[in-house]
Amino acid sequence: MRHRHINTTEWTRMAIDSCLERGNLSDWQELFEAAKGNAELAKDILFMARLHEEDGTSALVEGMMRKLHPEILTAEP
Numbered sequence: 001m002r003h004r005h006i007n008t009t010e011w012t013r014m015a016i017d018s019c020l021e022r023g024n025l026s027d028w029q030e031l032f033e034a035a036k037g038n039a040e041l042a043k044d045i046l047f048m049a050r051l052h053e054e055d056g057t058s059a060l061v062e063g064m065m066r067k068l069h070p071e072i073l074t075a076e077p
Helices: 013-022 025-035 039-055 057-068 070-074
Strands: none
Touching: 013 025, 013 039, 025 039, 025 057, 039 057, 039 070, 057 070
């Protein structure tokens, strides 16, 4: 995904935030595909999504993480 003010090809927290805010379906697919084999990235996605609770993003991402990495949700306090 091309980000307006971010010059990176890595899924940093800023890039994740940009994707969640302004990404289209293919951007979200790319993000979740990257998270499939990367629990640390999945944790960052979940963290950033929880900052978007008011727009429903958090619930959608939690559902995806439940499918991709259920262990990160059950490991939380």
